[in-house]
Amino acid sequence: MDHARREKRQRGIWPELRARPLTLASGVFIFAVAAAGFLAPVISPYSAGGLEEAQILRAPSWAHWMGTDALGRDVFTRVLYGARVSLTVGIGTALIGLLVGTSYGLVSGYFGRALDSAMMRFVDVFYGLPDLVLFILLSLVFGRTVGGVLVALGLVTWVRFARVARGQVLQAKQMAYVEGARAAGAGSMRILLRHILPNIFAPIGVTLTFSIPAAILMESTLSFIGLGINDPYSAWGVSWGTLTQDGWRAMRSYPHVMLFPAAAIFLTILAFNSLGNSLRDWLDPKTANRFRGKAG
Amino acid sequence: MHRFLAGRLAQALGVLWLVATLTFVLLRLVPGGPFDRERRLPPEVLANIAAKYRLDEPLPAQYLRYLSGLVRGDLGLSYRYVDRTVNAIVAETLPVSALLGGCAFLLALAVALLVGLFAGARPDTWADRLFLFVATLGISLPNFILGALLAWLFSLRLGWLPSGSWGAPADLVLPAITLGAAPAAYLSHLLRATLIENLGADFIRTARAKGLSEGAVLLKHALRNSLIPVLTVCGPLAAALVTGSFVVEYVFAVPGMGRFYISAVTDRDYPVIMGVTIVYTALLVLANLVVDLVYAVVDPRIKIADGPR
Numbered sequence: 001m002d003h004a005r006r007e008k009r010q011r012g013i014w015p016e017l018r019a020r021p022l023t024l025a026s027g028v029f030i031f032a033v034a035a036a037g038f039l040a041p042v043i044s045p046y047s048a049g050g051l052e053e054a055q056i057l058r059a060p061s062w063a064h065w066m067g068t069d070a071l072g073r074d075v076f077t078r079v080l081y082g083a084r085v086s087l088t089v090g091i092g093t094a095l096i097g098l099l100v101g102t103s104y105g106l107v108s109g110y111f112g113r114a115l116d117s118a119m120m121r122f123v124d125v126f127y128g129l130p131d132l133v134l135f136i137l138l139s140l141v142f143g144r145t146v147g148g149v150l151v152a153l154g155l156v157t158w159v160r161f162a163r164v165a166r167g168q169v170l171q172a173k174q175m176a177y178v179e180g181a182r183a184a185g186a187g188s189m190r191i192l193l194r195h196i197l198p199n200i201f202a203p204i205g206v207t208l209t210f211s212i213p214a215a216i217l218m219e220s221t222l223s224f225i226g227l228g229i230n231d232p233y234s235a236w237g238v239s240w241g242t243l244t245q246d247g248w249r250a251m252r253s254y255p256h257v258m259l260f261p262a263a264a265i266f267l268t269i270l271a272f273n274s275l276g277n278s279l280r281d282w283l284d285p286k287t288a289n290r291f292r293g294k295a296g
Numbered sequence: 297m298h299r300f301l302a303g304r305l306a307q308a309l310g311v312l313w314l315v316a317t318l319t320f321v322l323l324r325l326v327p328g329g330p331f332d333r334e335r336r337l338p339p340e341v342l343a344n345i346a347a348k349y350r351l352d353e354p355l356p357a358q359y360l361r362y363l364s365g366l367v368r369g370d371l372g373l374s375y376r377y378v379d380r381t382v383n384a385i386v387a388e389t390l391p392v393s394a395l396l397g398g399c400a401f402l403l404a405l406a407v408a409l410l411v412g413l414f415a416g417a418r419p420d421t422w423a424d425r426l427f428l429f430v431a432t433l434g435i436s437l438p439n440f441i442l443g444a445l446l447a448w449l450f451s452l453r454l455g456w457l458p459s460g461s462w463g464a465p466a467d468l469v470l471p472a473i474t475l476g477a478a479p480a481a482y483l484s485h486l487l488r489a490t491l492i493e494n495l496g497a498d499f500i501r502t503a504r505a506k507g508l509s510e511g512a513v514l515l516k517h518a519l520r521n522s523l524i525p526v527l528t529v530c531g532p533l534a535a536a537l538v539t540g541s542f543v544v545e546y547v548f549a550v551p552g553m554g555r556f557y558i559s560a561v562t563d564r565d566y567p568v569i570m571g572v573t574i575v576y577t578a579l580l581v582l583a584n585l586v587v588d589l590v591y592a593v594v595d596p597r598i599k600i601a602d603g604p605r
Contacts, residue, residue, distance in 0.1 A: 125314040128577050132539040136561055137319060137573070140326045217438055224440045225546045225558055241440075248444050248547075252452050262441045270436040277432075 023278040026271035033268055037083030046074040059256060066260040069246060075257060079264050082240040085229065086216050086268065089149055089239075093215035094208050096154030101161025102204055106192055108162065109169030120166070126159045135218055136227060144230040149222075153215050164207050168200035175199075202283040209279050213272035220244065220265050240265045304588060308581045315577045316366060316570075320359055323566050349373065349567075362570075371571035376563045382571035385556060390575065392462070393545070393552035397537045399468055400476035404533075407480040408526070412487030416522075417514055419492050427488070434481030439540050443474040443547035460549045471548045475540045479533050483526060490522040497521075527591055534583035538576055 017024045036043060060067040066075035108119040126134065138152035172178060173196075181195045222228035223241025230242075240261045247258025337345075345351070351358070365372055371382035415427040450470060451459035461467050494500065495518050503517045504510075542554035549555070553572055560568035 121310070121314070124311055125318055128311040128315045128581065129318075129573070130535045130539045130576060130580065132542060133557075133573055133576055136557075137322045137569070140561065140564075141322055143327075213436070221438060221440055221543055225543060227558065227561055244441065244444070251444060251448050255448060258444060262444070266437055266441060269438070270433065273432070273436050 020278055022274055026274040026278075029267065029271045030275070033083050033264075034087055036080050037087055040077070040080035040084070044074065044077040044080055046077040059254075067254070067256040069250070069257045075243075075247075075260055078238060078243055079240070079261050082238055082243055082261060082264065085146060085239040086220065086241075086265070088146065089153065089219045089229075090212040090216040090268075090272070092150045093153040093157050093219075094211040096150065097157030097161050097211055098204070098208055100154065101158035101163075102165045104158065105162040105165025105167075106169055106197065109166035110173065110188065110192055110196070112170075112173075116166075123159050123162055126156075131156050131214075132218060132221065135222060139222065139227065144228065146229055149219060149229050153218060156218070157211050157215060160211065161204065161207055164203055165200065168203055169196055172196045172200055206276060206280045206283060209272065209276035213269040213276070216265070216269055216272070224248075300592075301589075304585055308585055311581055312574070312577060313363075316363065316574055317359075319570050319573050320362060323570060324355065326564075349375065366574065371574070372567040374565055374568050376560070376565040376568070382567050385568060386553065386571060386575055389551065389553040389556050392550060393541050393554060396468065396471055396475060396544070396550060396552060397541055399472040400479070400537060400540075401533070403472055403476035404479035404483055407476070408483035408487050411480075412484035412491065413514070413519065415484070416488040416491030416495070419488075424488075427484070431481045431485045434477055435485070437477070439474055439478060440543045440547060442477055443470070443544055446470050446474055447547060459547075462550055467548075467550075471544050471550055474547070475537060475544045478540070479536055482536075483529070483533070486529060487522055487526055490525045491518055494518045494521050524591070524594060527587060527594065531580070531584040531587045535580055538579065 017027075066079060069075055069078070104119065104123075108116045129137075135152055135156050138155050139149055142148035142152045169192075177199075178191060178195060181191050186195070219228060219239060220241030223239040224245045226245065228241055229239050243261035244258055244265065247254075247256075247261060250257050353361070362372070369383070371386065374380050374382055374385060377385070411427060415424045418424055447459040447470060450457045457469050458464070458467050459470050495514075499521075500513060500517055503513045508516075538554075541552060542558060544550065545552045545555040546558060553575070556568065557572045559565075560572065
């Protein structure tokens with residue numbers, strides 16, 4: 001680690017954040033969405049499934065901030081509960097992918113040779129299929145509940161982590177510090193977990209940040225085309241994708257039913273992407289220059 | 297060259313075989329069958345259905361039959377459309393999806409070349425910042441939202457363009473824009489970044505020192521070298537177009553393969569699901585193969601005798 005970077009680390013993250021208001025705003029937005037989902041019953045006087053026959057398809061008003069849908073349900077309340085589903089799926093999937101994929105990639109890259117090529121052929125199969133196709137097939141197997149979708153999406157996402165981790169280990173293996181550790185008598189497990197893993201965590205962290213919006217996008221896309229989470233009696237709310245799909249049917253005359261959940265999806269994905277970009281720039285100044293246009 | 301080609305082909309066939317196997321296994325793991333209805337069918341009828349589709353055979357035999365069908369290019373019979381083979385369905389819907397995907401791809405490429413060149417030639421100006429901002433928004437906007445908004449604005453509100461019909465050239469406009477938007481944002485972002493990098497390189501200074509005009513430097517020297525990274529992402533881009541086509545065909549009611557795939561999943565029409573999955577995989581594998589080959593031709597520094605990557 002060069003001097004400038006170490007100094008940057010020591011100053012901590014606050015000066016960086018103050019210089020990047022967009023990143024700060026993204027972080028605050030995500031925190032607010034998470035809090036809103038968590039506190040949904042406190043924030044909203046309506047229940048998620050509460051029908052009001054007299055209040056069908058009302059435009060946004062003081063009583064119903066985002067209006068009501070075709071069954072007289074409060075759209076704001078539904079969006080609040082939807083945040084639970086979307087964030088759980090996004091973050092949960094990314095964590096599953098992180099655990100499974102990183103350990104897979106570590107083992108594959110570290111032990112190399114025949115094991116590595118066998119393990120990577122398996123990864124190629126998952127890569128051969130478009131993510132959404134694989135997700136659809138897996139969600140048929142694991143069911144259209146929040147848990148089933150988590151597992152299915154996790155199985156789509158892990159491949160990305162496996163590739164990143166393997167590539168990093170292949171590089172790290174050549175480094176003097178690994179040789180030093182081995183000379184000092186450290187075993188494979190110790191070298192992998194105590195020496196290599198901490199040194200390759202930056203690119204894996206970036207992958208993690210970008211996996212969350214990717215998962216939210218895939219889940220909401222699948223829900224929109226009617227193949228996503230379909231579990232109306234669970235304690236969970238309905239996914240933002242399903243809400244958008246509901247609203248789309250009434251789009252011609254009542255665009256508000258679709259616009260609010262759609263905006264929730266878009267802004268959340270945007271916020272995570274913007275966090276990911278900042279994290280990548282912060283951890284790797286080289287790509288920062290590449291993407292910000294200050295060549296050299 | 298020949299050894300490289302043969303190796304890549306073998307690898308591609310291997311991936312196809314593994315994907316076929318994975319799909320077969322996954323669909324057998326799905327709880328419940330395609331013939332489970334609200335009203336239970338009499339056992340005799342079920343037995344007849346099973347015999348017709350050879351579901352009464354042991355699994356390994358079914359697997360082998362399926363594989364040998366694939367080798368002969370036979371994707372089997374649809375469960376849902378009793379009188380149609382999967383081949384017929386693919387033959388009917390694939391050209392529609394290919395036309396839509398091709399238009400979206402060309403659109404993305406044209407936009408990327410224009411906008412990427414424009415922004416990349418003047419980094420850190422207001423035009424460049426505006427472009428970066430719009431591109432970031434474009435990458436984060438899910439295509440089902442974009443499609444629904446475009447359909448609402450241009451079709452329902454303004455009535456300028458049709459949506460939900462298929463046949464006339466005008467029907468292509470909104471679906472192609474929806475499908476091409478994210479690839480356009482992504483490609484122009486990439487082109488801009490590599491262009492900026494290349495414009496700082498030594499060979500550009502040499503070209504300028506030779507007295508070439510700025511236009512010639514940009515188009516002949518910088519752009520040409522910047523196209524190589526753009527080429528490498530064309531494989532993943534094909535995947536994005538395939539995935540996007542599901543949503544776009546759903547939103548605009550385009551009678552393509554993606555929409556058929558969605559209804560096959562809803563109907564649990566396993567032969568169609570398997571067949572279309574294989575076709576998608578074959579297309580992607582082919583796209584990657586072509587990209588690898590073109591890559592080797594465009595950039596002579598890459599020795600293709602060395603094997604993949």
